[in-house]
Amino acid sequence: MLRRATPEERKIYYLEEWKPEDLPTFITDSLEMREFGFDYDGSGPRDRYNRFTSVADLEVFLRERAPFSVYNSISYYNEPEKRKGWIKAELVFDIDAKEMAIKTCCLEGQVCEECLENAKKISMEITGILRKNLGLKNIFHVYSGRGYHIRVFDDDLMEQGSEVRAEIFEYVRDRVYTPPELIINPPSIISNMMRETIEKLISSGTRNLENIPGIGFKKSRELYERKDEILDDLDSNKITILKEVLGEKLTESFLNYLYKAQIAILDAKVTVDIKRILRLPSSLHSTVSMKCMLIKDLKSFSPFRDAVPRFMKEKS
Ligand SMILES: [Zn+2]
Incomplete structure (x- = not known):
């Protein structure tokens, strides 16, 4: 299409x-x-x-x-x-569905309805953080043709330079996608987006898991077989079962991989460049x-x- x-x-x-x-x-x-x-x-x-x-x-x-x-x-x-x-x-967030690295819907570099739905979800998460945590009010959404732009017009913010914008970007990013170190060292809350990605990956079968560095066929089967336990665990902000299957080290690199792949959808350069x-x-x-x-x-x-x-x- x-x-x-x-x-x-x-x-x-x-x-x-x-x-x-x-x-x-x-x-x-x-x-x-x-x-x-x-x-x-x-x-x-x-x-x-x-x-x-x-x-x-x-x-x-x-x-x-x-x-x-x-x-x-x-x-x-x-x-x-x-x-x-x-x-x-303006302060801008660019959510480009083409850059979605972890997906189970279409091929890399392609964009489908599900990719766009996911980009919309991320845009809503970001907007919520901008409104609730940062108290910003003057926010507009634009469909970019293949993703979303969030454009913010709050007065005092518009005069800020790149440094403040970089800080805001990191603050927002790490609330949309919980950084691995915060998941590994509880108590922490695993963000919705992070939980959803793990859920999507594990529930989609072994093929997507297998390709993640270090996981391989055997571990991906084990993850798939114990998916219900793992997801229950995640619902209470825990990764005990995940650690049982993967071990400490691989759990860490698995979460690191997921985090890095997911944040690719947010282009920091767009937010920081004035x-x-x-x-x-x-x-x-x-x-x-x-x-x-x-x-x-x-x-x-x-x-x-x-x-x-x-x-x-x-x-x-
Ligand atoms: Zn897709």
């Missing part, structure tokens, strides 16, 4: 489907202060340092050029056309022919229902 859009389809999208009203107000309100970047052929956003002073100008440009991809800076500048005079930047560009909500993600769009309600959002452009629906 996910395939590259043709130049004709891009043209149809920007002429017949794209509307200025689909641009979020957080873009239109600050349009003049944002840098825009364009990719015309799928080789990356090579056309940078663009500034638009009105939505009408942007509209004319998009309809005429029908770019492969459109990006805007998360930063506000006095001179966006020179990328100078940095004022502030001059990043992100896909423009309302634009077309031409590699997969899906719309990048502002989400009104993350919980009820469904990419294959809500983010499929008309030219794809008409063909299927």
